[in-house]
Amino acid sequence: MPISPLFRPIDVAPAYQKVADAIEREIVNGRIKPGDPIGTEHDLVRQFGVNRSTIREGIRVLEEGGLISRDSSRRLHACLPRxxxxxxxxxxxxxxxxxxxxxxxxxxxxxxxxxxxxxxxxxxxxxxxxxxxxxxxxxxxxxxxxxxxxxxxxxxxxxxxxxxxxxxxxxxxxxxxxxxxxxxxxxxxxxxxxxxxxxxxxxxxxxxxxxxxxxxxxxxxxxxxxxxxxxxxxxxxxxxxxxxxxxxxxxxxxx
Amino acid sequence: MPISPLFRPIDVAPAYQKVADAIEREIVNGRIKPGDPIGTEHDLVRQFGVNRSTIREGIRVLEEGGLISRDSSRRLHACLPRxxxxxxxxxxxxxxxxxxxxxxxxxxxxxxxxxxxxxxxxxxxxxxxxxxxxxxxxxxxxxxxxxxxxxxxxxxxxxxxxxxxxxxxxxxxxxxxxxxxxxxxxxxxxxxxxxxxxxxxxxxxxxxxxxxxxxxxxxxxxxxxxxxxxxxxxxxxxxxxxxxxxxxxxxxxxx
DNA sequence: ACTCTAACTTTGTCGGACAAAGGGACAGAA
DNA sequence: TTCTGTCCCTTTGTCCGACAAAGTTAGAGT
The missing domain is CATH 1.20.120.530 (GntR ligand-binding domain-like)
Structure with a gap:
């Protein structure tokens, strides 16, 4: 007999993944529009309260997925995946x-x-x-x-x-x-x-x-x-x- | 009049990208087969001669692309993209x-x-x-x-x-x-x-x-x-x- | 042979550091 | 005026060292 579901599985994703997910959510649901700038890495460090290395790992994930990219001056902005x-x-x-x-x-x-x-x-x-x-x-x-x-x-x-x-x-x-x-x-x-x-x-x-x-x-x-x-x-x-x-x-x- | 192409653009990809590219090449051309273990992060640090943070950024890129993933014990191995x-x-x-x-x-x-x-x-x-x-x-x-x-x-x-x-x-x-x-x-x-x-x-x-x-x-x-x-x-x-x-x-x- | 525990390893995260490159402001030259 | 060179500040890419948590391995003890 299965145990009654008293507890929900808790979210144990690593921090860099949570960072990526959070930014992805904002882009996909339209609060950040394609072309809009994401802050600098330092901004994100402040906003998420995690280390810059962690932020950077999250950025790599999104970059690879085509959701964000860097312009000529390397600043981050959301974009439509090509x-x-x-x-x-x-x-x-x-x-x-x-x-x-x-x-x-x-x-x-x-x-x-x-x-x-x-x-x-x-x-x-x-x-x-x-x-x-x-x-x-x-x-x-x-x-x-x-x-x-x-x-x-x-x-x-x-x-x-x-x-x-x-x-x-x-x-x-x-x-x-x-x-x-x-x-x-x-x-x-x-x-x-x-x-x-x-x-x-x-x-x-x-x-x-x-x-x-x-x-x-x-x-x-x-x-x-x-x-x-x-x-x-x-x-x-x-x-x-x-x-x-x-x-x-x-x-x-x-x- | 367009300038004659005297110089080729030089390859100045960041190190994490080169790490990702190098591992990707080995997987796609078959020298690393799906299921084969990639080394630990420390191994890769030694092999590529770059910092672990750099290695980790490269790993994120490949992970997002589905080329490598971590098994239950979080060790890296190549895999067939799902x-x-x-x-x-x-x-x-x-x-x-x-x-x-x-x-x-x-x-x-x-x-x-x-x-x-x-x-x-x-x-x-x-x-x-x-x-x-x-x-x-x-x-x-x-x-x-x-x-x-x-x-x-x-x-x-x-x-x-x-x-x-x-x-x-x-x-x-x-x-x-x-x-x-x-x-x-x-x-x-x-x-x-x-x-x-x-x-x-x-x-x-x-x-x-x-x-x-x-x-x-x-x-x-x-x-x-x-x-x-x-x-x-x-x-x-x-x-x-x-x-x-x-x-x-x-x-x-x-x- | 099996279990339990104590090292050891590896990952995820952190803090700080620095060189290189870009951007902006500003002064001087053509 | 427009262009160029310079100084300064910001940002990125990279590095170093550190540590807790989780997993692994080896050994002790039964």
């Missing part, structure tokens, strides 16, 4: 879980199709302008695999943005970050890869502009199948994503 | 970006349909057993909104797991975490909500067992549309998710 930064944590997790390219491909097929459907339905003129601008730049670097891969990644971010659905934008990001390095490999290894990629982007923009959902879905599928065929010339879909992503993730962190 | 923990960071970000329930609904429609398709195709007997077990427990608590909402959340996690696609599992998690608290509200507010929810789960398990993709997709859609109808009796889909999720997120962290 999707890409958080997504890179997830990408890293996927790598460690040794997901296969097949999983990546299947999930992306779903997510990118959903993105284009949203984009076809709701893209603004501004979205189209951004996409067109990206296309122009892509055409200019069609012979440079690294630059083209970067353009490709940006293109799909812009499509997701055009869907006006931020949940989707965020959901697709981790998988997309793992795609990115392979695109470069494929464009390098498959001669006709670059032009086909750019052509597909052109058709996608066209579909969005004409609000032609069928065409959008069709070209997204083709675009991804192209990636798949290109990839299979290099490696097996059942290989795990491994460490391919590392250098990109490292580079992204520096920014 | 999806749910990372996803809660993303959920928090979605709240701060004030996404609407409409976005949540649309994205989930895509992700849950993809999950069931994968599950129909690849669910194992073990997956089915877990789902059935969940169904039995759901039936037992159909009158208890909080418990039922928890079962519902778990059910969909299990469906995603049955898809054998970990990218999908991870992609759906942030949105799902935001759904969870609303389910409880709806089941509380709408009398027939509980039984309909459990019935839908039954049909979904059935569809998976019969490998009937059409039925799986159909019942997933209905299930989500039910959620939507229930939700609209309470609030507008265009409301932002706000702070509804807070208490759940706080509770999850404690675990």
């Amino acid at each position: 999707y890409t930064k958080l997504a890179s944590r997830l990408s890293r997790a996927l790598v460690l879980h040794e997901v296969t390219f097949r999983e990546l491909y299947e999930a992306s097929m779903t997510l990118e199709v959903a993105s284009i459907e949203g984009a076809v339905e709701r893209a603004t003129e501004e979205n189209l302008a951004e996409l067109t601008n990206n296309l122009v730049r892509s055409e200019a670097v069609v012979g440079d695999p690294a630059a083209l891969a970067e353009c490709d990644a940006e293109f799909h971010v812009l499509v997701a943005k055009a869907s006006q659905n931020r949940v989707l934008q965020l959901a697709r990001e981790p998988a997309a970050q793992l795609f990115y390095p392979t695109t470069e490999m494929i464009v390098t290894g498959v001669a006709e890869g670059g032009p086909r990629l750019v052509a597909a982007h052109g058709h996608l923009i066209d579909a969005i502009r004409r609000r032609d959902r069928e065409a959008g879905v069709l070209w997204t599928r083709r675009h991804l199948q192209d990636w798949r065929r290109g990839f299979e010339k290099i490696a097996s879909l059942d290989r795990s994503v491994e460490h391919m992503y590392m250098e990109h993730a490292q580079a992204a962190r520096r920014r | 999806y749910t923990k990372l996803a809660s960071r993303l959920s928090r970000a979605l709240v701060l970006h004030e996404v609407t329930f409409r976005e949540l609904y649309e994205a989930s429609m895509t992700l849950e349909v993809a999950s069931i398709e994968g599950a129909v195709e690849r669910a194992t007997e073990e997956n089915l057993a877990e789902l059935t077990n969940n169904l039995v427990r759901s039936e037992a608590v159909v009158g208890d909104p909080a418990a039922l909402a928890e079962c519902d959340a778990e059910f969909h996690v299990l469906v995603a797991k049955a898809s054998q696609n970990r990218v999908l599992q991870l992609a759906r998690e942030p949105a799902a975490q935001l759904f969870y608290p609303t389910t409880e509200m709806i089941v509380t507010g709408v009398a027939e909500g509980g039984p309909r929810l459990v019935a839908a789960h039954g049909h979904l398990i059935d569809a998976i067992r019969r490998r009937d993709r059409e039925a799986g997709v159909l019942w997933t859609r209905r299930h989500l549309q039910d959620w939507r109808r229930g939700f609209e009796k309470i609030a507008s889909l265009d409301r932002s998710v706000e702070h509804m999720y807070m208490e759940h997120a706080q509770a999850a962290r404690r675990r």
Whole structure:
């Protein structure tokens, strides 16, 4: 027979965690707005009544979570977590879980199709302008695999943005970050890869502009199948994503 | 005219960041495997030649990223980042970006349909057993909104797991975490909500067992549309998710 | 072999310290 | 006036040393 719950479990979190939680609460429930300054470390020492080392550990936690960051002068302020930064944590997790390219491909097929459907339905003129601008730049670097891969990644971010659905934008990001390095490999290894990629982007923009959902879905599928065929010339879909992503993730962190 | 890039920016990351990066590298490229012990703080002090405070700040960064954690005796070891923990960071970000329930609904429609398709195709007997077990427990608590909402959340996690696609599992998690608290509200507010929810789960398990993709997709859609109808009796889909999720997120962290 | 206790270790926290870098105010040079 | 160099103050990043609490290990005693 279970003991009747006379006592609640007492909160024994370490102090640095409590500091982080307290600041997080204020940010998430809106009392501190993104952009608002958090005090200096010394201020926080006074407010929380703990040592500066403790405050600093709490700050690291929040910083890593993307809730606060330091501006050019290193002063603390609250900020909106950037999707890409958080997504890179997830990408890293996927790598460690040794997901296969097949999983990546299947999930992306779903997510990118959903993105284009949203984009076809709701893209603004501004979205189209951004996409067109990206296309122009892509055409200019069609012979440079690294630059083209970067353009490709940006293109799909812009499509997701055009869907006006931020949940989707965020959901697709981790998988997309793992795609990115392979695109470069494929464009390098498959001669006709670059032009086909750019052509597909052109058709996608066209579909969005004409609000032609069928065409959008069709070209997204083709675009991804192209990636798949290109990839299979290099490696097996059942290989795990491994460490391919590392250098990109490292580079992204520096920014 | 832009200055020609004569110098590369020099790497001047703070020491705690370098410590974190160094350990992260070893984990991600596999030299430290999940479960392997990292040394004590004192060991790390010796190895990196920096102060313990500096080491501890680096540890906080990695801990928050889910790459290392402390076991019962508080010793450090590498570990596989848990999806749910990372996803809660993303959920928090979605709240701060004030996404609407409409976005949540649309994205989930895509992700849950993809999950069931994968599950129909690849669910194992073990997956089915877990789902059935969940169904039995759901039936037992159909009158208890909080418990039922928890079962519902778990059910969909299990469906995603049955898809054998970990990218999908991870992609759906942030949105799902935001759904969870609303389910409880709806089941509380709408009398027939509980039984309909459990019935839908039954049909979904059935569809998976019969490998009937059409039925799986159909019942997933209905299930989500039910959620939507229930939700609209309470609030507008265009409301932002706000702070509804807070208490759940706080509770999850404690675990 | 088992338990109990007494060291020893490790973590969480504290206080104080200092160099480096940023910001502000101010005077002097172009 | 605008730019530059200087002085001072604040803030951050790092270090040192310390200590209580909790966990671990080893040894004594049964």
